[in-house]
Amino acid sequence: MRRLALNDEILLNIEKPARYIGNEVNSVMKDKEKVDIRFAMCFPDVYEIGMSHLGIQILYDMFNQREDTWCERVYSPWPDLDKVMREEQIPLFALESQDPVKDFDFLGITLQYEMCYTNILQVLDLSRIPLRAADRTKDHPFVMGGGPCAYNPEPLAPFFDMFYIGEGETVFNDLLDIYKEWKKSGKSRKEFLEMAAQVPGIYVPAFYDVEYQEDGTIKAFTPNNPHAKEKIEKQVVMDVTHTYYPRKPVVPFIKATQDRVVLEIQRGCIRGCRFCQAGMLYRPTRERDLEFLKDTARALIESTGHEEISLSSLSSSDYSKLPELIDYLIEECSARKVNISLPSLRIDAFSLDVMSKVQDIKKSSLTFAPEAGSQRLRDVINKGLTEKVILEGASRAFQGGWTRVKLYFMLGLPTETEGDMKGIAHLAEEIAKKYYEIPKDQRHGRCQIVVSTSFFVPKPFTPFQWAGMFRKEDYLDKAKVVKEEIRAQLNQKSIKYNYHEADVTVLEGILARGDRKVADVLEAAYQKGAVFDSWSEYFRYDLWMEAFEELGIDPEFYTLRERSLEEILPWDFISIGVTKDFLKREWKKAMKGEVTPNCRQQCSGCGAGAYKGGVCVEGKN
Amino acid sequence: MKVRIKFAKQGAMKFIGHLDIMRYFQKAVKRAGLDAAYSEGFSPHMIMSFAAPLGVGVTSEGEYFDLELKTPMSSKEAVERLNRVMVDGMEVRSVREVPEGKKGKAMSLVAAADYLVSFREGMEPGENWKEKVPAFMEQQEIRILKKTKKNEKEVDIKPYIYEMEIRGERIFLKLAAGSVKNTKPELVMEAFFAFCGREFQPLSLLIHRMEVYAELGEEGEQKLVSLEELGEEIE
């Protein structure tokens, strides 16, 4: 039997020991003597969150298909164990072998959201890997980052040996082959990085110098090593059907955030909402083949025994064979007693019909994401959802027996006025009215409308990447406007209002569009004790502000400023296919409140057509 | 058809709590392709009931749950199928048919359980602890302070200790279990440590459950039968 890295005394005294023992169904065990490469794949947050992430499962499966590689998993130890590990000097270990991460060849860290950045430092620290890549030697693993936040890797640049820009399934095999060659050769750490730097999509931050202007903006970003590429090209998988898809995902013992089979039906989104980073990063939209999905769904249910399956995509309603897929799933799943969950469906006659078949209407709620309170602002953000469509959908749903509606909005969008904020309350009121129009004897008591607002954070590679943000107090004022306006509505008793924390938003904004200077702040904040920033019970805004203060870096440089279109942005050296020209065009159109049609209505020549696939060639070959 | 499944839970699996073991078996039964019966409604649940849940940290080779099957399957095949989908440390020992009615209710039947208790190195209650066992059991009463959520009360656990004997370096215990009378090996050992004049730390014990029994005796006479024996092999 395996020897666990933690003894009984520790495991019996911490919360949820199952987070640290591995051994789950479908986890992969190999003989470490028989592999050449040991890869630790890390999601820098607690186990239950990390285990819910599909991307890691894909890479885990893909790496482990290689006979020469053993890929294992690593998550952030929760603060209770973190404390014990520091006190007792226990190095961070991977779940499968329970061996210390520092003895691995690679530590791959997935970067899914900015608020996990301090956890990356925690993982390095607990692994006893020097925080800064410059301090690492041949005895340390290569630390690699990938995922959506790698599209602006600069705030993390000094902590990583390399970043991978693109979808994980593409060049990793090449990289591992090169690594094996290097390992045999006895060459230096730098020499491996030089070899890696030539692999498409690999960015080695140490091979680039950044010069700044007096005002703090970037003057020049230049390679300092002959092996480094000028531009890093995003790598994409054009054929999303014949690529890796884990048929036997790992099944945790404890309840993960996603305690279900996840079926990714397509990548990308045709819609082009101007605030949405995923919508730009994953262009062009690529659908998976229907037969492949059916077969995969069956295999996943069989291999995991999960009680629920969920479709995953940015906008499931846009999947062209959705009705066929859902028919199949309903039949297959009712026979196997598996529940179906269908997030991100547009509310219309079709989806209401489907939902009434798969869930209990009395217990479920409808979700709309108008994102902005007025039609004008919805045009600015290019969210093609009109009030008419929302009210029709709600009305239909109320008649179908639903009584609960969730509405999602953003505050702090570019050009937002007080009228737009109040529009949120008015829209909620209109929906409530639709409900009370139904004759009393046909209604089921009161309706419940939950309005949630988050504060908008501009992200790299979106048309809003130039936009300014606000101060914490301004955000709270905006929420107050909405709150008061809701309270002034006739049906206010049926409307509930929640809003996100404002200080997290400010910090997320800094990290999302930060440059290399932010890395020092990140390290300082971590040293002061910042960790698990995405958990409100642990988030310490004060520590961060202290760190900015001590380093003499102005956080508002990163937040309040609207960037000029000429400025060199920290992430400009990356090419995602979608061109900067297109983003500029979109930004200008946004300022004029002009909408852009979706990819199926009309191609807008965003640049992603260069990949020659997906929606860009649909119906053209 | 109602079947009773006996399983062992060892190694690292002792850290998986009872609720998660239930979830684990719900999934395992699905993976194994057993045709289990479900409750009605939008989120149907597999009809299963566990006997005498085990605490975190305790290993066992005598765990049970009852499951309702829609399509019968031979014991041999069911055991094989389940073991094909188990993780390291979990093993299905038998699948047997149990009659409807009293004998078919694993949960309510539980009357006693066997345990093997060993001490972590250096954490024994003194060097000559073995000599103390007979005297400990000869006491008229064994009183301990039982803590509940609200208060503490002194109880005599002696009537609940059916057997206590030395087996090599370990102690074998047969204890009352179930809803009417019950005690736990930790409590007995706490009392034993006190008897030996030693301070008790829960961590000094390694507890292993061996078997769970039902009471079939009449008129106060004791006749313990393992839950497994109440079922019959399915051909």
Ligand code: SF4
């Ligand atoms: S090139 Fe045209 S069709 Fe292709 S993703 Fe861009 S806008 Fe859409």
